[in-house]
Amino acid sequence: MLWLLWTSFAQVQFEPVYTSERFQPSDMYHANCENQLNLIFAITWSEVNWVNAILNYNPNDIEILKVVWENEKENNLSYVVNDDKIYFTKLKSDNGDWASKDVKFTVYFKSNEWVTDTNVFFEEGSYLVDSHGNMVNFGDAMIMQFSAVPECDPDIVAPKVNLLFPQEDSWTPLDSYFQFDISDVWKGINDESIVLSVNGIDYNITDMEYDRDKNVLTIYPDFWMPLNTWFEVKISVSDKQVYGWSNSVTKIYNLETPDELYLLNNISPIDFRKIVNSQKYYKWTTWECKFISDLYYLDTNNSDKMKKSIISSINKKLSCPDLWDTDREVISTENKNSLSALSVISWIVSWLLLLIIILMSLKTIWKKSN
Secondary structure, three states, X not given: OHHHHHHOOEEEEEEEEOOOOXXXXXXXXXXXXXXXXXXXXXEOOEOEEEEEEEEEOOOOOEEXXXXXXXXXXHOOEEEEEEOOEEEEXXXXXXXXXXXXXXXXXXXXEEEOOOOOEEEEEEOOOOEEEEOOOOEEEOOOEEEXXXXXXXXXXXXXXXXXXEEEEOOOOOEOOOOOOEEEEEEOXXXXXXXXXXXXXXXXXXXXXXXXXXXXXXXXEEEEOOOOOOOOOEEEEEEEEEEOOOOOOOOEEEEEEEEEOOOOOOOOOOOOHHHHHXXXXXXXXXXXXXXXXXXXXXXXXXXXXXXXXXXXXXXXXXXXXXXXXXXXXXXXHHHHHHHHHHHHHHHHHHHHXXXXXXXXXXXXXXXXXXXXXX
């Protein structure tokens, strides 16, 4: 008789599943969002062989979305949502091998946006059956509390970053740029959060020249890579999640430069250094654009197309006005007009000087004669 009393003690545990500590409050359900409640049934000193339960709830406060048994592969759970009750029954499988010390169900539900608390409880008629066929009645209740939050589906996935250029297994040019594939599956990337670090020195990309074409980010540093050495490039990226703080990722790459002047741009290193090292606050100025255009238009014979193509590429990097070959004719005409005007002015000045010399000579002769 004492053994039967022991087996007749049924337990039901309400186990609320709250959100991450990131998304406060983390000890209450979030109103108007999908939430989760685990129901765990057990019988002291026996396995549970059968569940038949009636859960009462307020349909004005919450909406039941689905009910899942923990062993989904053998899910012979049957449940019906009717008015303000969930009727669900768990039978043992045909081979009878599902019986366990406890049985867990998960109830997924969504609340109304204005709810602050609601009550759920098991009605009379709810019972468990132990492994010996004994039926045990039970009843229990829980008050669920809710809080309004800024959003129900915050971004929880960090961005992904991959280095496209230069590669870690090849030489890095001294005038190299950095190109990354950056993606985020939810809210996208916050460009202002991107920090590039080269050999321990941090550079915020909003203070540098950069291009964003969908997932491809290209950064044009205004400094040369170190010669004949390994150096570390680190990039940190965050997404646009605000509620609960943003997700971030940091990637580190180790690059190597050769012991010779290995450049991407086939122009004079001195000329290129003038371009990349003369900037103040990393902003390009009119002077640099003029410098590039002069390099481009000086080749009036168009003899080195490769060089012109490279200069044009640099011009684009600096976001200078577009270069047009038709401008060469205008510049040549302007140069000819400038030369013609200069010749006329020189001729006039020469005659004026000669006239002054003659007048001074005549004046000297007149004084001597008197």
